[in-house]
Amino acid sequence: MGNQIELLVNLQTIDLQLRERTDAIDTLRREMAELDAELAAQRQALDAARTERAELESRRRDIEGTLADEEAKMKDRRMRLNRIRNEKEASAVRREIEVAKEGTAQMEEELMAVFDQLDGAKAREAELAAAHEALAGRRASEGERVELEIGELSSGLDEARSRREMLAAGLDAGLRRQYETIFARKRGQAVVEVRGGTCDGCHMRIAPQLANEIHRNTRVITCPSCHRILYARPPEAATSNA
């Protein structure tokens, strides 16, 4: 049984290292995913600002086109007015000119409003474009750093996993399952030492009779309060450590 407990302790050491590395890799990947989501949201905002500006530009061109048409029509009306000798016809054209002037004034006002909106839209677009460029740059450099870091964290993972499998193969199948269940449930503290008569996992006192049994190492004993697997360092190890 002593050999089994020793295997478990070694297995736990590897499992903790493996978990630390895979957690670190997960954290890095999550950070990148968050940055990507932020970048996508910014891209969307920038696209919306570009669409808004394009729509305003198109509105501006429409109004400018209509105003140019109107100017040509006005020139035509004035020429007609010069040729007309009939007063009734002349006043009709004058009336036409007045109505057209009103319309033109309204359109000019609208054009001014569009110019104002365009100023705002251009400023927003420039701001969003700069922010997007900055974030994209950060994403690129962070991405490079993170890939390097993940590469470093991953190298050795395969080796540690095969070492783990070799150790685990030497374990009794039931004990291995018991260990893995506790490891998952207790956040990586499945096998703990009994020190000074207390469980190192939950710090509850272990009855002397049970402690003696743990020292004898004849069967697998779990802590009555936290259910972790208990072990005691062999006396010679304790002496050599002292």
Ligand SMILES: [Zn+2]
């Ligand atoms: Zn305990």
